[in-house]
Amino acid sequence: MIRYLLSQLASAVLVMIGVSCLVFFLIHLVPGDPVEVMLGESANPADREALRQSLGLDQPLLTQLFSFFNQLLHFDFGHSLYSKQPIVDMLVERIPATVELALAGLFIAVVIAFPLGTIAALKQGTRWDYGAMGFSLIGVSIPNFWMGPILILLFSIGLGWFPVSGREGWSSLVLPAITLGTAMAAILSRMIRATLLEVLGEDYIRTARAKGLPEGLVIIRHGLRNALLPVVTLIGLQLGTLLGGAVITEMVFSWPGLGQLTIESIHRRDYPVLQACVLFISMAYVLINTLTDIVYGWLDPRIRLGQETAQ
């Protein structure tokens, strides 16, 4: 287990270093002179020089990379060009909103996906199955920047049940969470259906039925529990899509989270903030995935032992 843990952590650290390098180089992809793009053509030369120096863009590339990592290790992302605030403070201010939205989206996804996937598997080939899978197909095909406005049109403007945008109280969380969670619910319910179908064909299910266990218990105790493992991994992986989708969902509902900050920083050409946002969201995702892998290896010895023998 220790070896498995260490190998997971080592690869996570490697990925994080790679991600940081990529994010560092983002600013060098700005067409032309990044300082001119950020400050605009009318900025005076002294301001430009000051910014160039404070971003370290006058240094050799390797020195820049080195000081970038040095800053990262001290959780220092520099200052926003737009509001002059320390970027760390801006991130800390926005994190709770995004975490709240992501968790709520995840909750919606799980609450929809489990019953839907289970029903589809149990009633395979019936109308129930086709209905559930039809929903799932629509769920992955409906973009959240369209679903959001339609929900607003129906439930906020039409019925007046929820606020149109912003983050005030629980009622403002409902529509963003549904918008964000639907696609994941669609993918999850398919996965649950597929794994459950596989598990229900196993011998131990027949044994459980043969010994007279009530069908409900067979499904829950022997079926769903064994189908859970691959589903948990998928949830970990899908959290990435969820975090990415949160960027757009936050824009639709003016939800004051990291995603909104990301897009605002692009439109303000506040590239240090953009870098910090992208870095932070990606790091969070890497951490979540590493944790999922570790928990998975702990729950299922076959995984960690298989990987160790493979290495």
Add this chain to the structure above:
Amino acid sequence: MLKFFSIGIIVLWALLALTGSLLPLHPNEIELNKILAPPEPGAWLGYDDLGRPVLDRLIMGAQTSFLVALWVVSLSLVVGTMVGTFSAYTGGWVDHFIVRIIDILLAFPGILLAIALAGILGPGIDNVIIALSVVGWVGFARLSRAQVLSLKHREHVQAAVALGVGRFKIIRVHLIPLITAPLIVESTFAVAGVIISEAGLSYLGLGVQPPEASWGSMIRDGTRYMLVAPHMVIAPGLVLMMIVLSVNLMGDRARDWLDVRSR
């Protein structure tokens, strides 16, 4: 029935995208007295906030999405398959290195890296294609690598190696043909993903710029007038969803038909 429906929608999309410029459309013609006007005979989907016909702009948006999807999926397919196949077949430190790069690119959740790239490179259809391709090839590389890893010890490959066939010929003649089925399925789903991503970038204002039309930017503009002119939001979104739905249906069908096990 559903099959013909989805194929029909995709064919219509491609046809409109390819022949749209030959049709008598006026996507940029402004009629000031028709601003936000609802659907009427002659303008079946009404007018937008500048008095431009929504139907004509939808067809212009079809061109955008088709062009981007075609480019991004082709580029990703070619680059990804080449890298993945080469990596798996070569093995050793080359493979390790490429796997690391793939891992790093996969560490950016969903559309985030494409958003950052498109934001940095600046708006425009070229940059959208670049941003989405940088993200897109990874899936193909991972898929083809996994496939080749399981194929490269097959007897026909070993026989070719023993006969002294060159590495690239083995890859071209003995490996690539065997992985086309999963690649076709992956490409189909990738088309659906790219259509949504392109519209998403345009929704965020990072895609094509006015007066060019994208379904994403049409939805964004429409949300501002949702109360008075809901047709501006509903029409592009429905079209977008129908096409993505059809492409996904095709992907499912292709997967069943080619009997590729889901990964």
